[in-house]
Amino acid sequence: MMKHFFSLLPAFAASCLLSSCDLAKLSADGETRKLKERVAELEREREEAALEAELEEARRQLAIALSTLEEGDSNLNGEPVEADPGDLGEFQDVPRAIVVEEAPRDNDFRATGEASVALEETVPAAxxxxxxxxxxxxxxxxxxxxxxxxxYGFVWQPLALQTDPxxxxxxxxxxxxxxxxxxxxxxxxxxxxxxxxxxxxxxxxQGWVWVPxxxxxxxxxxxxxxxxxLGWAxxxxxTLYDEVYEYNPGIDVAYDVSPAYYNFVPVDHFYEPVHAHCVPRTTVVTIIISTRNVTRFSMRENHVHCGGPDFGWVNRHARRPARRCQITRGAGQDHFAHRHHHRLHEDRLHVFAPRVDASWNSAVCPSRVARNLxxxxxxxxGKREVERxxxxxxxxxxxxxxxAAREAMERPECQIALRSNQQRRKEAQAQPRRDGDLIEEQRDRRARAEEGLRAATEAVAVAERGLENRNLEPxxxxxxxxxxDQAERELAGMRESLDTPRVGDESRPGRPVRRGNINVPDKEERVAEIAREQAVEAKQRALAEEKAAEEKRRVIAEQKAAEARRLENARRQAAEAKQRALVRxxxxxxxxxxxxxxxxxxxxxxxxxxxEAQRRSQQEAQRRAEVLQAKRRIEEQRAARAQAEARAKAKASAEAAVLRKKAELARREASKRPRVRKDR
Incomplete structure (x- = not known):
């Protein structure tokens, strides 16, 4: 009976599983159709967003070109230019570094001008x-x-954290x-x-701070x-002050890098300005679980090489592949004057990278410290600490x-070099701009404007190709x-402004240039003024339209982002429900x-x-039977011995009786014999 019941269990389980699989299949088919519809809708929205991004890139490049052109015109014509917030001028409220003001004096050294010059001549050029x-x-x-x-000593925190937490x-x-x-x-x-x-x-x-x-x-x-x-932290x-900067994918574990340090962007937007594409902080932890560390730092020809994701793999997955550029560092006063600016031109990246590895760095400090933390x-x-x-x-x-800093500050040559750094920086700040520098800078900015114009033209062409290739609603x-069309009109206006003769444009022979106090003919002044007005108007139009378009894009982007989040949440919930059902x-x-x-x-x-119980009971019964049989044999043996002893006793008694009888007879016979003799 029980065997028959257990033989039916597999069939019953199989029938239950088949029915549940059928229900799951029907549910999965319905969810698949919904997901396909959502994917198609998201694909349409993605195409619209891609086209909007291409147009935005064209407008951004156009605005950059206009701004560059207007800045070059105003600088060349002696108009006041708004200072770049990154340029360091001589302001009274700008704190300067506190350094040792005077070298230590003794009886053999006097801080006279001649002694200072003589000492400076003895300081190595390096x-x-x-x-x-x-x-x-x-x-x-x-x-x-x-x-x-x-x-960490002195740390710096940007003011941006006060306005943008x-x-x-x-x-x-x-x-x-x-x-x-x-x-x-x-x-x-x-x-x-x-x-x-x-x-x-x-x-x-306190939030983010930077350690020099x-x-x-x-x-x-x-x-x-x-x-x-792709993510970075x-x-x-x-990791400061390592003698050799060689880091591998185990750096997160070794230095206990928190997920809060990481920023992630979709790989197809990696080459674009990343701020608009960084994923929300709430999803970073979810993403980081499925990622792997690909950090590869190394030293190549005395330069730090920052390795990471494979360049070819990124180009295959990005929307627009990029080319590898070559870093060029400036030198001298011109290098210092163009700080804060990087320039990427024809696969060459010009950067401001001064050498700041002085041995006395730990002996200098800012003149203004907000407070001691x-x-x-x-x-x-998770570990809450770096490896010991x-x-x-x-x-x-x-x-x-x-x-090393204390020892360096005790040497007069290091103090001279330290003061030389201060003096060199002040001279670079106070050096007047020459006419030749202005013309060279105007040429450079004109070249940047032309480069921006080419980039904007290319972006508009990409948008046109995208419009033809995408399936959009009428x-x-x-x-x-x-x-x-509006972007093309703005490009045409920009080309006209760029081709209009400008004061200081030496690329066109025969045009007079105003330098210092040299007067320029009224016609050239009027042409330059018209060109500036056109550039200003074009820039104002571009900025106004850009502002309106930016507001519209922001609203649309927020709506699309909300819808995308809702769809993503729905898809994730459906996938999670399906996963939970399968798991259950x-x-x-x-x-x-x-x-x-x-x-x-x-x-x-x-x-x-x-x-086992039956076997034990049988063994117990057998044992008891064997014990009884043994007892019976013993009793029988005892009875047999008793009978033998009884028979032996009876036989002995009979023999004794016979002997006694014989003895009695013999005695009687013996007693009769003497009497016979007497009779005789």
Whole structure:
């Protein structure tokens, strides 16, 4: 009976599983149709967004060209130009670095002018060319505040955090690939320093701060990627002062890099300005679980190489492939005068990368410190601390730097070099701009305007090709065509402004140029004025239209983002529900299998117990029978011995009686014999 019942269990389970699979298949088919519809809708929205992005890129390039052209005109004609917020001028409220003001004097050394000149002539040229951290303290003070910490010394925090709490490093700019690896091009005026020197650290209470460093690199970041996203995180300050910068994919674990440090963008938008494409902070943890670390730092020809995602793989997945550029560093006063600006032209990236690895860096400090933070709490990952060996190495390196700075400040030649840095910076700031420099700068800006015009023309052409290749609704197609026509009209106006004769344009022979107090004919003045007015009007129109378009794009982007989030949530919920159903079904099936196995095992155990009990009872009965039989044999043996003894006793008694009788007879006979003799 039980065997028949258990033989029916597999058939019953199979019927249940088949019915549940049929229901799951029907549900999955319905969800698949819905998902396909959602995917098609999202694809249409993606095409519209792509076209809008192409038009936006064209407008951005056009605005850059107009701004560059107008800036060049106003500078050349002696008009006042609004100062670049990144240019360091002589302002009274700009803090300067505090350094040792005078060299230590003794009886053999007098700080006279002749002695200073003589001493400066004895200082090696390499030492005089060595820069220090004074440039950071002086130039970054206008863009943020300096704090003092117990763990990292002086740290800097940008003012952007006060107006935008969501501000993060390495988010205002874009990535390019150079001969030194992945290079960050910042849009911020302080980006030349804080993204290529030093390290960033996230404090639990104060937020992001920057720790100054000595060595220049294309970017100091750790990389992660999967098939859809690329992410990067600033390296922690514990990586400062390493003798050789060679980091591998284990850097996140070794330095306990928190997921809060990472920024992620879809790989197809990697080459674009990343701020608009960074994923929300709430999804970073979800993405980082499915990524792998691909950090590869190395030293090549005494330069830091920032390796990360494969360049070919990124080009295959990006919307627009990019070419590798070559980094060029400036030198001399011109190099210092063009700080804060990078320029990418014809696969050459010109950067401002001064040498700041002076041995006395630990002896200089900012003249204005907001406050002393003392010991700070660092945001880290699960371990809450960096590996002890790395911590020890960082502390030892910091102690060695402080000792080297103290020793350097005791040497007069280092003090002369330090003052030379201050004087060289002041001379670069105070040096008047020559007419030849103005003309050269105007040429450079005109070339940049032409480059921007070419980029805008290319962007409009890309938008036109995209309009022909995409499946858009008639109304959307007409709106896109209107925007493209408007961009083409603006391009035509820009070309006309660029081709209009300008004062100071030496590329056209026979045109008079105004230099200093030289007068220019009225006709040329009127032509230049008309050109400037046209450029200003075109720029104003472009800015107004850009502002309106930006507002519209923002609203549309928010709506699309909300809809995309809703669809993504719905898709994720459906996928999660399906996954939960499958998991629950598998769990139930596994539970049924386990229950059947458990029941079978219980029955088998009971059967074995019964067999064992029967075997034991049989053995006990057999043992008892053997004991009884043994007792019986013993009793029989005892009875046989008793009978034998009784027979022996009876026989002995009979024999004794016979003997006694014989003896009695013999005695009687003996007693009769003498009497006979007497008679005789």
């Amino acid at each position: 030492l005089l060319d060595t820069g220090d951290h004074q440039i950071f303290f002086a130039e970054l003070s206008r863009f943020g505040e300096w704090f003092e910490t117990r763990d 969501d501000w993060r490093p390495y988010t205002r700019g874009r990535w390019v690939n150079s001969d030194q690896g992945w290079t960050w091009l910042s849009d911020e005026p302080f980006g030349w320093a804080v993204y290529h020197y030093g390290r960033w650290v996230l404090l639990a209470e 460093g000595d060595d220049w690199a294309p970017a100091w970041v750790s990389w992660r990627q999967n098939d859809d996203y 600033p390296l922690p300050p514990e 003392g010991r700070v709490e660092i945001v880290r990952a 060996g790395l911590q020890y190495r960082h502390r030892e390196a910091a102690l060695r730097r402080h000792q 109304a959307d197609r007409m709106e896109a065509r209107r925007k493209i 079904q598998r769990a139930e099936e596994e539970a049924r299998k386990q229950d059947a196995l458990r029941r079978r095992s219980e029955i088998e155990v009971r059967r074995k117990a019964q067999v």
